Amino acid sequence: MDLKRSFKNLNELEDAIRDYIEYYNKKRIRIKLKGLTQIEYWKVVLS
Numbered sequence: 001m002d003l004k005r006s007f008k009n010l011n012e013l014e015d016a017i018r019d020y021i022e023y024y025n026k027k028r029i030r031i032k033l034k035g036l037t038q039i040e041y042w043k044v045v046l047s
Contacts, residue, residue, distance in 0.1 A: 033041040
């Protein structure tokens with residue numbers, strides 16, 4: 001998320017926040033999960 005970005009309206013801000021939350025929870029690679037995203041890690045654990 002670009003901290004210097006300005007938003008034209010509240011909807012744009014909400015979309016940017018939603019996108020960042022999705023990235024943070026689903027796409028971010030985590031060292032403690034052996035370099036996998038959270039989704040990839042759970043697929044390995046549950047298979």
